[in-house]
Amino acid sequence: MIFADHPDCTRALALAEELADVARRIAVRHFRTPVTVQKKSDGTPVTAVDREIETEMRRLIGAAFPTHAIRGEEFPAQGSGEFTWVLDPIDGTKSFISGFPLFGSLIGLVQGERPVIGVVEAPATAERWVGCEGRPTRFNGREAHSSAVNALGDAVVYTTTAETFSPEERRRFEALAMRAGLRRYGGDCYLYGMLASGWCELVIEVQLKAHDFMAVVPVIEGAGGRISDWRGAPLTTASDGRVVAAANETLWKLAIAALGTP
Numbered sequence: 001m002i003f004a005d006h007p008d009c010t011r012a013l014a015l016a017e018e019l020a021d022v023a024r025r026i027a028v029r030h031f032r033t034p035v036t037v038q039k040k041s042d043g044t045p046v047t048a049v050d051r052e053i054e055t056e057m058r059r060l061i062g063a064a065f066p067t068h069a070i071r072g073e074e075f076p077a078q079g080s081g082e083f084t085w086v087l088d089p090i091d092g093t094k095s096f097i098s099g100f101p102l103f104g105s106l107i108g109l110v111q112g113e114r115p116v117i118g119v120v121e122a123p124a125t126a127e128r129w130v131g132c133e134g135r136p137t138r139f140n141g142r143e144a145h146s147s148a149v150n151a152l153g154d155a156v157v158y159t160t161t162a163e164t165f166s167p168e169e170r171r172r173f174e175a176l177a178m179r180a181g182l183r184r185y186g187g188d189c190y191l192y193g194m195l196a197s198g199w200c201e202l203v204i205e206v207q208l209k210a211h212d213f214m215a216v217v218p219v220i221e222g223a224g225g226r227i228s229d230w231r232g233a234p235l236t237t238a239s240d241g242r243v244v245a246a247a248n249e250t251l252w253k254l255a256i257a258a259l260g261t262p
Contacts, residue, residue, distance in 0.1 A: 016119050019105075022056050023089060023123060027053065032099050045094060052089075054073065055075075068109075083110070088106040088189070091105065091189040103124065108211075108215030128140055131218030139197050145223055146225040146247040146248060156181060157201065192220060198247070212243075225248065229244070230260050232252075
């Protein structure tokens with residue numbers, strides 16, 4: 001059964017949008033105001049805003065679906081079962097703390113290992129992409145469609161930063177990106193919304209965690225795109241963190257051929 005036909009689909013979608021509303025309200029209230037920044041054990045920054053958003057999200061999920069598990073970036077996982085909410089309260093904390101508006105919040109619902117609902121919420125720009133398995137992706141209430149460009153020489157390729165690539169990953173990325181029409185850097189989860197709305201054709205990333213990509217799968221697929229790991233395998237919570245999203249099947253195959261490993 002595709003999730004669009006599941007009896008809980010409507011309620012789950014409504015909750016996902018409510019979680020996005022919460023993220024927007026809290027993030028906008030604190031954006032470009034002084035916030036205390038701490039370093040986590042892995043060296044990445046975190047603020048009280050990240051934690052406030054995830055705390056409120058967890059409270060709302062617990063009230064609406066008490067049997068659902070929750071896996072977020074800022075707090076330990078809780079619960080187990082068929083459905084798991086995968087949350088990133090602020091994806092792009094470095095952008096958030098430096099006043100750059102293209103940070104976002106990611107809200108995903110996973111059934112087993114299959115992402116069935118995804119929201120990419122961009123609080124500072126008041127933009128939101130909502131994906132659901134079996135339904136078209138919607139951008140601010142209207143259907144979103146990925147680009148029909150299928151020639152690499154005409155494609156726009158994005159990655160958030162090349163700093164996280166290993167030398168071999170960098171070599172493969174550069175070999176692909178040099179053949180593209182345009183390559184750009186920066187954007188975190190906002191890039192996947194751009195791809196879903198037809199403004200770029202490829203997004204290539206490494207060193208991501210499940211909360212960075214599970215929510216974007218329904219968004220990309222519902223807009224007509226393809227998303228996987230670099231070998232072409234479906235993304236799961238156990239994926240290695242290397243992600244390629246493409247506007248269409250043709251570009252996806254070209255990217256996998258260039259990036260994939262034996």
